[in-house]
Amino acid sequence: MSERTRTVSGLSGVTGRRRGRRIRRHLGVAVLSIAIFWVFWSTRANWSPDMRFWKAVGDVGFVLLWATVIIGPVAKLWNPARKLLIWRRQLGIWFAIYASLHAVLILNGWARWSVSGFLGYEFIPELGREARWEPGFGLANILGVSALFVALLLAATSSDRAMRVLGSSAWKFLHTGTYFVFYVGSIHSLYFLFIHYTVSFHKNVPNPDWFRYWFLAMVGVVGVLQVAAFVRTVVTSRSEATAPA
Numbered sequence: 001m002s003e004r005t006r007t008v009s010g011l012s013g014v015t016g017r018r019r020g021r022r023i024r025r026h027l028g029v030a031v032l033s034i035a036i037f038w039v040f041w042s043t044r045a046n047w048s049p050d051m052r053f054w055k056a057v058g059d060v061g062f063v064l065l066w067a068t069v070i071i072g073p074v075a076k077l078w079n080p081a082r083k084l085l086i087w088r089r090q091l092g093i094w095f096a097i098y099a100s101l102h103a104v105l106i107l108n109g110w111a112r113w114s115v116s117g118f119l120g121y122e123f124i125p126e127l128g129r130e131a132r133w134e135p136g137f138g139l140a141n142i143l144g145v146s147a148l149f150v151a152l153l154l155a156a157t158s159s160d161r162a163m164r165v166l167g168s169s170a171w172k173f174l175h176t177g178t179y180f181v182f183y184v185g186s187i188h189s190l191y192f193l194f195i196h197y198t199v200s201f202h203k204n205v206p207n208p209d210w211f212r213y214w215f216l217a218m219v220g221v222v223g224v225l226q227v228a229a230f231v232r233t234v235v236t237s238r239s240e241a242t243a244p245a
Helices: 003-042 049-077 079-109 137-156 160-166 168-175 177-196 212-242
Strands: 121-124 129-132
Touching: 003 049, 003 079, 049 079, 049 177, 049 212, 079 137, 137 168, 137 177, 160 168, 168 177, 177 212
Parallel strands: none
Antiparallel strands: 121 129
16 A cells, blocks of 8 residues: 555545544534423423424523533633533534524414514504514514524534635634624523513413523623633733743
């Protein structure tokens, strides 16, 4: 066997092992997401089946996105957590899958593929026309769609090939958009957890969602970790700059 043949064979073996590890991570995240879905589904037995389903799907997406964004700051603060960095790509991709499914379920089951319905307008027989029925509903959905659009862009470029095409610097800049997705998506969720399902003259509302305070805590944890990681980076940089040559 020639040297060139051995080199090609070796590279093929390395590529195959990397692909296998990526597939195993995808399977791991898929199993994890199913387990999270079961938790949300099983703890809302008094909700209507359709609402119970699309809400659980959306919450799975949020948890996966939360895990994606905390890994970076935690890795900066605690070196052993760096081994988790390789999971961010799979977590982000599965978040995009669940967020897309959540959006389709809302469009099909709630808005009935109506743009006006998606924006919170309904036909009012007494008026003989459509009117805004749910203040804030349309804005919350626009924020959700904006976050989903960026999430799909990030998922589509979550590959080594995309990094090579875009270049490392441009790719990293693009993927800082993960935090845009997280915070804008969190505002979207905040509306539905604390505003939309409150007592109103024209509808019955379910009991408050048990997840809402956990949601606030999780968003707060991300903010605290980001600030702590930023301070750690500043302190480290200043220490290196003042260290004797």
